[in-house]
Amino acid sequence: MAEKHAYMEDQDVKDFTKEIQEYHLGPLWEAIPALMNHTPKPHAVPYLWSDELLKKKLSEAAEIFTPDRGGERRAIYFQNPGLTYRQPWGWASTTQTLYAAVQLLLPGEVAPSHRHSQSALRFITDGEGAYTIVEGERIFMQEGDFLITPKNLWHGHGHVGDKPMIWMDALDIPTIYSIGGTFFEPFPNKIETPTRPDNFSEQRYSGGMVRPINDRYSSVAPLANYKWKRTEDAIKGLTRFEPDPYDGYAVEYINPSNGQTANPTMGAWMQLLPKGFRTKAHRHTHSTIYQVHQGSGYTVINGERFDWKKGDYFCIPNWAWHEHVPAEDSYLFSVNDLPIMERFDLEKSQNLEENNGEQKIIGEFKAFR
Secondary structure (H helix, E strand, O other): OOOOOHHHHOHHHHHHHHHHHOOOOOOHHHHHHHHOOOOOOOOOOOEEEOHHHHHHHHHHHHHHOOHHHOOOOOEEEOOOOOOOOOOOOOOOOOOOOOEEEEEEEOOOOEEEEEEEOOOEEEEEEEOOOEEEEEOOEEEEOOOOOEEEEOOOOOEEEEEOOOOOEEEEEEEOHHHHHHOOOOOEEEOOOOOOOOOOOOOHHHHHOOOOOOOOHHHOOOOOOOOOEEOHHHHHHHHHHHOOOOOEOOOEEEEEOEOOOOOOEOEOOEEEEEEEEOOOOOOOOEEEOOOEEEEEEEOEEEEEEOOEEEEEEOOOEEEEOOOOOEEEEEOOOEEEEEEEOHHHHHHOOOOOEEEOOHHHHOOOOOEEOOOOO
């Protein structure tokens, strides 16, 4: 609760405050306790969405909604319960800066091309046979692949295979909306026609992170698809060393032309938490959304235990204590707003010193199934 000074109860202060509000003026003496917190106090709350619930609702959506029905995407987003529809900044928000969703595309379907001022990324969780087409390049997707679509690039999706395809979408929609920078444009002919060979950028980077010399100058998306096998190999290469005490074995997806994050406003990681390893608790200014790619375990967030397994999603708001405890070797994909916090020079972190870095568990989250 915001600190309230005694003078705020004085009748003359109350009367004057009420009077200036009639002129659309505001009393800083009343607002500053709520606006200037000593540490971040996000409206977003920790939450977990189960794989069973998501698969069930996507299946139901497939029965009543198709992209051909006039919609853009068959996607169901994660609405943080602390960021309600009644709050202008909270609609379609998983954290205060990031939007995330699950999207289903069935064989033979097409999701029309469009472009917008929000940057997007995708992590493929189920199926095969679908592609995304970005600026004329068809990029075929497989489980575990990470794909980027930076802002203002034409992109759409199609499915030429025979199995349903599900992936995670993440965008900086809340951030762009809150600063009034939203632009959106549909493609005039439903979906782009290929103008490059399929998987063109992936073929250019067949040597991994040995970049073509033409990419030594910064470009927005020199590599569109980061294949799972290479990510897995990179992490396995780290396992000969000691894991990071707070994040285990973790790698970050980067833009090979400049070494920065693959998307300019969103960071993306893949972490391996080996069986028997428990991370130490810490907290930081940036928020994070997780997808459990493989494995099971639990995460303690501000003293509350969140049990997770393959296919589940959960979010950790800004400045929330958290630690991970895997029950088996577990891979966690995550997206964060660290680049935004760093851009504004706001990123801070703190390690939990007491109790050997372990939180006391005071509650347990029960997810809808």
